[in-house]
Amino acid sequence: MLLLPETLTLREARDTLRLLKVALEQEGDTDVIVDASALERFDSSALAVLLECRRLAQAWGKRFAMRSLPHQLAELARVYGITELLPAAETPAA
Template sequence: MLLLPATLTLREARDTQRLLAQALEGERDGEVVVDASPLQQFDTSALAVLLECRRLAQASGRPFRVGNAPDKLSALAALYGVGELLVA
């Protein structure tokens, strides 16, 4: 399981994406689950990071889901039309 940080805004997005991509490389089997429960402060950059994680998981033939998403993240994903792609 991959864990998001408490803050994921444009400022943290690049480093967070890099760390998540490295973690995905280290775990090559099974479902990719990203735990979003730590998120407290975020913007649309969080969606971009999650979509990239999803893309990487799918490229390796692995299922992907986001767990424990805060209500605000789910609402933001729905607003941008990607809710069904990210939030399980």
């Protein structure tokens, strides 16, 4: 599972993407789940980072999903028409 930082704005986007790419390359699972539960401050750059992670995961034959996407970021994705590109990870049955 890949973890997003507390802040992901244009200022942090390049470094965050670099770190996520390294983690993605080391991820052994065929499912890549990005956990956004720590994300508190963000702008549309966060969507760009997530879309690039998705693209990389798919290029390496992995499935991509999101966990705990903040409501405001999900709403921003809806406004941009990319909601389906950031699918929610399935919650394991209890």
